[in-house]
Each structure stands twice: as structure tokens, then as C-alpha cells.
Amino acid sequence: MTDASAVAAAVADAHRREWAFVLAATVRVTRDIDVAEECVQDAFATALTDWRRTGIPARPGAWLTTTARRRALNVLRHRGVEHRYLPLLVEEDTVPGPADLADDRPGGAEIPDDRLRLIVTCCHPPLDRSAQVALTLRLMCGLSTAEVARAFLVSEPTMAARITRAKKKIAVARIPYRVPSADELPARVDAVLAVIHLLFTTGHTTPAGEELVRRDLVERSIELGRMLRRLLPRDPAVAGLLALLLLTDARRETRTGPDGRLLLLEEQDRSRWDGRAIAEGAALVRESLRARPPSPYALQAAIAAVHAESPTWDDTDWHEIVALYGVLTQVWPSPVVALNRAVAVGFACGAAAGLAALDALAAEPQLAGYGYLPAARADFLRRLGRVEEARDAYAEALLLTENAVEREFLASRLRTLGTGPP
Amino acid sequence: MAQYLILIYEDEAQYATATPEVLGEVMQAHNDFAAQVEQHGAKLLGGNALQSTGTATSVRGGSEVTDGPFVETKEALGGYYLVEAPDLDSALAVGKLCPARFGGVEVRPVMTFD
Numbered sequence: 178m179t180d181a182s183a184v185a186a187a188v189a190d191a192h193r194r195e196w197a198f199v200l201a202a203t204v205r206v207t208r209d210i211d212v213a214e215e216c217v218q219d220a221f222a223t224a225l226t227d228w229r230r231t232g233i234p235a236r237p238g239a240w241l242t243t244t245a246r247r248r249a250l251n252v253l254r255h256r257g258v259e260h261r262y263l264p265l266l267v268e269e270d271t272v273p274g275p276a277d278l279a280d281d282r283p284g285g286a287e288i289p290d291d292r293l294r295l296i297v298t299c300c301h302p303p304l305d306r307s308a309q310v311a312l313t314l315r316l317m318c319g320l321s322t323a324e325v326a327r328a329f330l331v332s333e334p335t336m337a338a339r340i341t342r343a344k345k346k347i348a349v350a351r352i353p354y355r356v357p358s359a360d361e362l363p364a365r366v367d368a369v370l371a372v373i374h375l376l377f378t379t380g381h382t383t384p385a386g387e388e389l390v391r392r393d394l395v396e397r398s399i400e401l402g403r404m405l406r407r408l409l410p411r412d413p414a415v416a417g418l419l420a421l422l423l424l425t426d427a428r429r430e431t432r433t434g435p436d437g438r439l440l441l442l443e444e445q446d447r448s449r450w451d452g453r454a455i456a457e458g459a460a461l462v463r464e465s466l467r468a469r470p471p472s473p474y475a476l477q478a479a480i481a482a483v484h485a486e487s488p489t490w491d492d493t494d495w496h497e498i499v500a501l502y503g504v505l506t507q508v509w510p511s512p513v514v515a516l517n518r519a520v521a522v523g524f525a526c527g528a529a530a531g532l533a534a535l536d537a538l539a540a541e542p543q544l545a546g547y548g549y550l551p552a553a554r555a556d557f558l559r560r561l562g563r564v565e566e567a568r569d570a571y572a573e574a575l576l577l578t579e580n581a582v583e584r585e586f587l588a589s590r591l592r593t594l595g596t597g598p599p
Numbered sequence: 600m601a602q603y604l605i606l607i608y609e610d611e612a613q614y615a616t617a618t619p620e621v622l623g624e625v626m627q628a629h630n631d632f633a634a635q636v637e638q639h640g641a642k643l644l645g646g647n648a649l650q651s652t653g654t655a656t657s658v659r660g661g662s663e664v665t666d667g668p669f670v671e672t673k674e675a676l677g678g679y680y681l682v683e684a685p686d687l688d689s690a691l692a693v694g695k696l697c698p699a700r701f702g703g704v705e706v707r708p709v710m711t712f713d
Contacts (some may be wrong), residue, residue: 225666303687348710350602353686361688 179232186222187233195238196319197404201291202242204354208250208265210316210344212244215254220245241286241380263348268355271559292317293408296357296401301352308343309372314338317404318397328379328394366409370418370474373401377422383581395426417465417475423458424481427451443490455485472510474502495525510540513549520553528560548577552587559594568594602644602709603690608674609702611651628698636682639692646680672689674702681709 193518199220203213220241234240243363243585299312307329314320314328324338346352357365380394402419409415431445462482465475480501487493502518523531535554542552555570614622637641639689652668652675659665668675678696684690694706 303691351686351690353688357688 179229181229183231184225184228185459187228187237188221191224191237191241192221192319193400195241197292197295197317198238198288198290199241199245200316200319201295202288203245203249204266204270204295205289205291206246206267208354209255209263210347211263212252212256212264213249214316216248217241217245219248239288246386263345264351266348266354267351268353290408290449292404294354295364296369297354297357298347298354300365300372301347302364302368303352304343304346306372308339309368311336311377312343313341313372313376313401314397317401321399326355327390363414365414366405366414369405370414373405374418374421374474376401381425385551395422395429398422399426410576413465413468414472416461417468417472417478420458420461420465420478421474421481423454423461424478424485427454427458427485433582436479437582438589439582442484447489450485452545455482458482459486470508473505476505476508476540480505494498494526495521499525512543513547515541515545516547516550516553523553523557528557528578531555532561546577548574548583551577552576554588555590559590564594600685601690601711602681602683603687603693604647604707604709605680605690605694605697606676606705606707607678607680607699607702608672608705609677610674611653611677613701614677618639625698625700628700632673632696632698635662636693639684640689641660641682641684641688644681644683645677646666651677652674677702677704688713701710 180594196217200217204210207213207216224237224241224523226232244572296317299316300309304312310329311325313381314325315322318475320328322332322337322340325340326333330338331339356362356584376394377398380391380398399419399422402415402422405415406419427450428442428445429452431447431449432440435442458478459482462478465471466479468475471479480498483494483498483501499518502514502521504586506514506518516535518529519534519538522534532554535550537555538550540546551570552574555567555574558564558567558570568591571594573585575584575591576586578587617625619663633643652671655668657665657667657669680693682690682693682694690706690708694704697704
């Protein structure tokens with residue numbers, strides 16, 4: 178008998194690492210996502226009891242896949258076509274039958290890695306972005322509907338309806354379960370990267386609420402980035418996204434002070450940045466910048482790398498950062514990028530130049546209601562000693578910011594400027 | 600293979616004021632479209648252009664007859680194609696090809712009963 182707590186830990190670990198692999202391989206057998214999910218859940222439940230008896234297998238993923246796929250074949254044999262709720266998924270390859278599974282012992286024939294197939298299906302562009310994100314967390318990360326709902330601050334019934342609708346659309350509209358052809362692949366990978374990036378940013382800065390970092394979403398997004406990197410090792414956009422996530426997350430420990438207050442890049446203790454993540458991210462940046470043109474993720478990662486590799490705030494190469502933002506505005510013409518470039522101009526060429534660059538964006542409709550614009554203006558006005566205008570800008574930024582930690586930062590800046598005339 | 604209906608929604612006002620040259624281009628675009636569908640692994644099963652919504656009559660609840668389309672919208676259903684395609688990717692490739700210069704198209708899977 179193996180110790181129950183050791184088995185529980187091994188099953189939890191396998192759930193974290195192997196869920197997507199096991200599910201993707203099982204969907205190939207069932208061609209029905211719901212049935213596959215049930216079978217995979219059963220396999221994990223079986224592992225909890227069987228591994229106590231037999232010991233923890235050398236390759237838990239292979240054991241779980243075999244168990245889930247055997248279960249799937251049984252379910253399919255006993256459940257007639259007439260009870261089918263959704264049509265079978267479309268795929269062009271031959272589906273493995275019982276004969277293929279005969280040699281499907283752990284340690285037997287290699288089980289094909291279908292995770293790319295599963296993630297491009299979850300992130301298929303005809304699905305709404307919110308549905309793509311929900312499916313990815315549910316099917317790739319094995320989160321429960323309740324957990325997915327909590328991550329996105331919606332009620333569980335709302336999230337359940339969203340996931341059910343997305344699964345139904347995949348089956349009924351015949352979104353194919355396959356790896357896209359070489360010419361379609363870049364656009365499809367872009368959609369996957371957008372979903373992973375959204376998961377990361379949602380976790381990194383929650384739009385509202387008390388906690389600045391929702392750890393689990395950040396970790397899940399980095400795991401997905403690493404997985405995609407292994408599946409597509411030569412894709413520079415994938416390398417760029419993973420680099421961006423690693424370099425941004427390397428500063429995690431220093432983003433807030435002990436009291437929960439938001440710390441600016443300038444105030445952060447760089448000795449506490451994660452040097453390993455920075456080294457890994459910087460190497461990925463170099464690789465990702467070889468693409469012509471570089472992806473927006475690669476350029477953002479390059480900017481993050483300039484910060485990460487600068488020993489102090491005063492050593493920051495702001496001219497390099499302005500130049501990188503310049504390239505970024507070309508490949509990704511977005512007012513938010515222009516806003517970040519304007520802030521960098523302020524550090525490279527002085528607050529007056531930065532303010533002029535910001536004011537050039539004042540009429541940008543997409544920035545109306547965007548709290549970072551008045552916050553950045555307020556900072557430059559403060560540096561220029563234009564206290565009254567700075568106060569107005571901080572007050573405006575406060576009106577537009579919901580995140581509690583960011584609000585406290587703005588409020589504290591406002592307090593240091595005092596209330597009376599300068 | 601499955602069937603999809605490609606519903607063409609366009610601004611009718613644009614057609615009402617279009618020059619004969621523009622109308623000729625539209626006609627040509629539809630002819631070219633029909634010739635290209637099979638390159639995307641799909642097959643055109645049928646299709647029609649509809650008279651304008653000004654000619655429509657709606658019947659609600661089996662008795663209430665009103666003059667006009669069921670729903671008044673700026674971009675109205677003006678025609679459709681029925682295609683057969685292996686999957687949504689193929690159907691959407693056809694949808695992207697479908698001429699709709701004054702609007703767009705909606706691609707809907709056809710329900711099957713078996």
C-alpha cells in the first residue's frame with residue numbers, strides 16, 4: 178500500500194501537469210468533449226484508489242490516458258447513438274479504434290500529443306473571446322466551472338451557460354478538431370497567444386478587487402505558454418509571448434510593498450527580481466526578435482527586458498525603450514501603445530516632452546475613460562511643479578480606476594500634493 | 600459534409616441609389632463567387648437574391664398581418680446561398696468570399712434530423 182497522502186499529492190500533481198494531454202488524447206477517442214471530460218475525471222478518481230494498491234506509476238500521464246481512453250471505449254459501446262446530445266466532432270484523421278488501444282499500455286506505444294489540436298479548438302476565432310478563455314481554462318487547465326467563474330468574476334450559472342454554448346457551437350457548427358494547415362497556423366496561434374496573454378493580464382492586474390495579482394491565473398498562463406513553446410519550438414511569436422510573461426512576472430514580488438501599496442518600477446527592489454526568469458525571458462527575446470516583422474509580444478518583451486536587465490532605475494536606457502515603442506506602434510498601431518511611448522519619451526527627453534506627447538493623444542477616442550492617461554499626465558505635471566493641474570489629473574485618474582491597490586496609489590499621490598494652493 | 604446557409608445582410612439604401620456600373624460589378628462578383636466556391640472544398644447547393652424589404656409582409660401568430668419585414672434593421676436580409684462544406688473552417692472561407700459590399704454575411708449550420 179502506498180501512503181494515501183503521497184497518492185493524493187501525485188494525483189494532484191498529475192492533474193496540474195497532465196490534464197490537457199489526457200483530455201486531448203481522450204477526445205480523439207470519443208469525439209465528444211463532454212464524454213471525454215467525464216472519462217478523464219473518472220480516470221483521476223480511479224488513480225486515487227488504484228495507485229494506493231499498485232503504487233504510483235512511472236508515467237502517470239500515460240496511465241491516466243490509457244485508463245480514460247479505455248473508459249471512453251466502454252461508454253461509447255454502451256451508449257447508443259440515439260442518446261447522443263451533440264453531433265461528433267469533425268476530424269479528418271482516422272480515429273483510434275479498439276485495435277489501436279490494444280497496445281496502449283503504459284510504456285507501450287507512444288500516445289500522440291493532441292494538446293495543440295485541443296488548444297487551437299478552444300481558441301478558434303469563430304468563438305467569442307470570453308468563450309475561448311473559459312474553454313481554455315476548463316479544457317486545457319482542468320479548472321472546474323466554479324473556478325473559471327471565480328477567475329472572471331461572473332456567477333457560476335453564467336459561466337456554465339457560456340461553456341455549454343461554446344461546446345455546442347463546436348459540435349453543431351462543426352469546428353474541426355485538428356491542427357490547422359501550415360498556412361492557417363499563424364493566425365490560429367495568434368488567437369491562442371491572445372487568450373494566454375489575456376489570462377496573464379487578468380491575473381496580473383485584476384480590473385477590480387482587492388488583490389493585485391491573482392496568482393493562479395498568472396501561473397496557469399505561464400504553464401500554457403511553456404506548453405505551447407514545447408509544441409511549437411520554432412515559432413518566434415510563441416517565444417515572444419513566453420518571454421513577455423516571464424519578464425513581467427519576474428517583478429511580481431516587488432510590485433507591492435509590505436503594506437500592499439503599489440510600488441512603481443522606480444521604487445522596486447531590483448535585487449528581489451527573479452533572476453532566473455529574467456535570464457530565461459531575455460534569451461527568448463533575442464530569439465523572438467529574429468522574426469520580420471517581430472510580433473507585438475516580442476517587442477513588449479524586449480521593452481520589459483531593457484527594464485529587467487537594467488541594474489538601477491537611473492541606468493534605464495530610455496532611448497532604447499522609446500525606439501522599441503516606435504517599432505511597436507508600427508506593427509501594432511494602438512493608442513495604448515502610443516500612451517506608453519509618450520511616457521517613455523518623458524523619461525528619455527524630460528517631463529515637458531513627455532507631457533507634449535501625452536497631450537497629442539488627448540483627442541484619441543479609445544483613450545477616453547482610460548485611467549492611465551490622466552495618471553501619466555498627473556505624474557509629468559507633478560514633476561514640472563504644476564501642482565494644481567497635477568491634482569486635477571490625479572482626481573480624474575481616480576474616477577477612472579477600479580483596482581483598489583491602484584486607487585490607493587493615486588490617492589496617496591494626491592495627498593502628498595496637499596489640498597491648498599501651492 | 601454538412602450544410603450551411605450563408606445569409607447576406609446589406610444596407611438596402613445603398614442598392615437603391617447604386618449606379619448601373621456598381622450593380623454590374625455586384626452581379627459579376629456573385630458570378631465569380633459561384634465559380635470559386637469549390638476551391639474551398641465546398642459545394643454551392645442553391646441561393647437567391649430577395650426583393651427589398653419594402654415588398655415584405657410579416658405574419659405573426661398565424662393571423663396578424665403587417666406590412667414590412669419581421670424586424671426593421673439597417674442591414675436587412677437580402678439574399679442567401681446554401682452550401683455544403685466539410686466543416687466550419689471551409690464554410691467560413693466561403694463566407695469570406697461571398698460578396699456583400701454594403702454589409703456582411705452570417706454563416707449558420709443547417710439543422711439535420713436523423
